[in-house]
Amino acid sequence: MNYDYKAQEAKWQKRWDDAHAFEAKQDFTLPKYYPLVEFPYPSGQGLHVGHPRPYTALDIVARKKRMQGYNVLYPMGWDAFGLPTENFAIKNKIHPKTVTERNVARFKGQLKALGLSFDWSREINTTDPSYYKWTQWIFLQLFKKGLAYKKEMAVNFCTSCKVVLANEEVVNGVCERCQSTVIRKVKSQWMLKITEYADRLINDLDGLDYIERVKAQQINWIGRSTGAQIRFATTAGDDLTVYTTRCDTLFGATYMVIAPEHAMVEKWKDRLSNYDEIAAYRTASSRKSDFERTELVKEKTGVCLQGVRAINPVTGKEIPIFVSDYVLAGYGTGAIMAVPAHDDRDFAFAKAFGLPIVQVVEGGSIEEAAYTDVDTGKMIHSGFLNGLDVEDAKVRMIEYLEEKGIGHAKVNFKLRDWVFSRQRYWGEPIPLVECEHCGWVAIPEEQLPVMLPEVDSYEPTENGESPLSAMEDWVRCTCPVCGGAARRETDTMPQWAGSSWYFLRYCDPHNDKELASREALAYWMPVDWYNGGMEHTTLHLLYSRFWAKFLYDIDVLPQSEPYSKRTSHGMILGENGEKMSKSRGNVVNPDDIVRDYGADTMRLYEMFIGDFEQSAPWNPQSIKGCKRFLERVLNLTEIAEGEGVTAALEKKLHKLIKKVTEDIDAMKFNTAIAAMMGFVNDVYDHGSITKSDLRTFALLLCPFAPHLAEEVYEMMGGVGLASLAPFPVCDESKTVDDTVQMPVQINGKVRAVLTVDVQADKEAILALVHADAKVAEALQGKTVVKEIVIPGRIINIVVK
């Protein structure tokens, strides 16, 4: 039969639209299911074959759940603010809004062509003022709770994009987007106190069904460490506080190091005979990017402070203080006690500067390398700690420090606060004004949204200020508190803002009173299954969990975790096994596949390509296997006859229902498809199938290849839409076989295969084994040592 997929696709997509088949129902008494995929950034390139993989996977989940009677919310939208659009707009002199509309239209067309069952009535767009009104509203709540603050700080500045980047956006010292050099620049920035949520962001992972690598990566990124803060007195009469995780080694601290930017350098300026040298060192390191600073791991540099020394609080000895850029200003106290005997970096520095190395934990060979093992070795040369294990020594030392009032236990995090300002046009305006009298003041909520004004030029300015800063008329305003002269904040929010709460808006997308109604949030949230890329684990995923926790704290959201389950798909690689990219010339356009093979084949192939979590290379040859399968399914309609059970296939069909149902829940889409292929092969081998059984099969196939499934279902007399019909339910009793094939092994080698009644016990099975000619032949002249029978599985006879 001729497989006219183009006509079929158009026909069924229209019928689904006409029936509003995939719209979530407003009935909150029904059992709900909320699967979610990350909404895309509508780039100018259009969809890439990587996009449909997760979309199709969760579409299968959504479609199956819908057929199983759940009220399903499977939404889609556009994360449309961002630099590429702005850059394109600048280059082509088109308004970014126009560019966005064009890109969205293209993406939407491509997604619709794939037959994805999104609820388009809930489509959202982060650049829509009715959406970003609420992004601004959330920011204001953060501001009001003191979680947004302005800070002069050295920030990462991309020399090409002319924009400040978050730490997360700097990869190997270059801009994540354009690969240009990133330098340090001091700017006043809005910051969000995500660090205040660090503990909860780690601890609450416990109850969540996230794949291991996501949890591990988040924990690693937040970087919680427990240690102690210790105060060292100095010869300047003040003191210097350090953070350490190895307070047990305090007796071995033979010098100290502070970051070049450390405030004490200025404080001690008059006492330091080599201040100029130190200042020069500081200037040199500030010019280096983070990358350069960390790249030369082996080469330790630094300057010894002449004029101020510290006193080790337990040995009473005076020790030198150095500045060195191996100590980071932003972590801990920006100062360390150096224990060269037990820290690799301190060891390298001590060797370079000829500093004393005092061993305080036995083990290793200190002449060659630092001994960093904490599990073996007792404390030595450590006064009251001598003889203790490292862990016990830590506890004892903290007690001592607290007794003496010179230190205490302390937890530190690698996680930094979130740099929230961007000096760009195409983002949400930050809804604040600066008043001469009142300082930073929030725009009253009823005046939201603060609309992004029309500007003449979207070009970033040479001085790094936002393009909005050039609009004097817009910038000048009055203070909402005192009515005096004020100036608007001209920075915009980062792209991560809009995506940090979009899953909430889907619950109630047209609400103009609240970001979403309490009832809708209570019903739909949390997201039941969220799938997205691993590249978003430390950015989007962490930010959105932070915002959800905040919204929970201020009683907007009923739950403190937004996603119950998080999975991640593998990448689709080019034919050559390399990552798909324009520069490698191995990009496959999904439009071509849909045109040449049809949407169902495309969907099926993306799912059949391999393990969903693993990356897999694109293979144009393999696609036709999926197409052949679909044609073979369609051709079954020509041999299908009658109603009722196809006796010879009954068990196979029920096993298939079970397999497909379980595999979808376990994300094993590839083996579900393989099983369906196997079943179709069985039907052809058998030569016939009833129309009712073929309808059942079509329903099983429906989540995967919905257009063809609808067609087959209709041809076989199915009533209504297959997409809305009940998903087949397996009758367990029909999946049980009467007999099993049991291999008989002799010394682990299969010598015969017996057909055995499922109910047969050991004795009955052994009787069969002994009666078997092949077995008898193989046992000739051998002595049986042992007979192992695992009913239903295998028989192994051990002989000599």
Next chain:
RNA sequence: GCGGGUGUGGCGGAACUGGCAGACGCGCCAGACUUAGGAUCUGGUGGAUUUCCGUGCAGGUUCGAGUCCUGUCACCCGCACCA
């Protein structure tokens, strides 16, 4: 260095709590139908060979190991001077 992961035919990949390794698909080989086949259908397809060898490598546990344990190698991803 730390964390996570992966090694199975020519290729993508299957294999439940240890139980016939290679499901399913691609490719390939042979045949059928054809003016034709890069369409379709049928059969075959891990390697040598009549009995073995085979899941990165080396050991171990077991009646039995792709699966468990010890060690080791290679590759991929994330973080990385975080004290």
